[in-house]
Amino acid sequence: MKRKLSRGDAAGSMDMMLDILTNVFGAVILIACLLAILPRHSAPSVLLPVAQAQSDMLERRIARAEKTLADLARELARVEESVDPQRARQAVRLDSLQETFASLKHEVERISRGEEVEAEALALSALGRREELERKLRDLKQQVVSAESLSKASQEKIDFLVRRKGDLESQIKEAKKGKTQTVRFPREKGRAGNPFPIILRYGRIYPLQDGATLGESATIKRTPIGIGLSDAFLAEPIKGKGYELPGASGGLKRTLEAAKRENLYVSVYIYPDSHQVFQSLKQLIFDSKLRYGIEFIPFEHSMRFSSSGTKPPEL
Helix, strand or coil, X not given: CHXXXXXXXXXXXXXXXXXXXXXXXXXXXXXXXXXXXXHHHCCCCCCHHHHHHHHHHHHHHHHHHHHHHHHXXXXXXXXXXXXXXXXXXXXXXXXXXXXXXXXXXXXXXXXXXXXXXXXXXXXXXXXXXXXXXXXXXXXXXXXXXXXXXXXXXXXXXHHHHHHHHHHHHHHHHHHHHCCCEEECCCCCCCCCCCEEXXXXXXXXXXXXXXXXXXXXXXXXXXXXXXXXXXXXXXXXXXXXXXXXXXXXXXXXXXXXXXXXXXXXXXXEEECHHXXXXXXXXXXXHHHCCCCEEEEXXXXXXXXXXXCCCECCCCC
16 A cells, blocks of 8 residues: 555656646746747837948948949959050049049039029028128138139140140150160269260251250150159150251250260160261261261151169260
8 A cells, every 4th residue: 555655656756747847848938938039019200211221321332332342342443454554543533533624614604503592692681781791792702713723734734634635645656666775864063984875867857965065955756754853754766857968967066075075975876767867977976976876666666764874884
């Protein structure tokens, strides 16, 4: 009898323990579910939809901007690998100035129309406030003058960059035909060893500097190609303009004498069509007791002068 009761008590205890464990596990699961569900039922902010829309819009704009920047970076890298990267920088500056000019032009037109002050002026007039109306008119005129001045300055810069862009495009076309020849020119007079460049082309003689004062020769077209403080430029002899011997020997002698006074030496750059001209020039160089060096330039090469370039060795 006692044994049966003991077995019954044990069975009852086991059932009770199972019930407790079941309840505990159920409570744990319930709490976990409540914790998971609770954030979803929290009261949303009134501004959440607006903020979300703004966030989405910003993300889209950022994505577009990043794509545009990536495209520009690739394009810039491509251009910089081309003949002259300065063209890309000039194009960027030109685009920026054109945008500024368009904005200023719009500002001038807007101020000239007086759209923003028209209503205020009518109100002041109706109230009989003449002094304020006159002051407003003076301010408006000053704004017009200021905006027009800025617009004119921007247009002048744009015109300059358009011309420079055309020069660069011409230079690139020439450079694509062949490598540009970079040579030195005298940056400071009176320094021993500074070269006195002379180009022989089209059967004529083109000194880079001319006359008794060694001024810039009008027979050579100069196109600046340097950036910042660079003094580099492209020299293009003008066909039919240079010295033609023996008729122009007097003027050329005066130029060579000036080079002698400045202790310069003649660096001669000879194109294939002007080999015979050098024989006549060489005699004048000897007569002037000048030192000289020569370099032969292929037709497809352009002459680019810079104080940091090379020079032919003295003969």
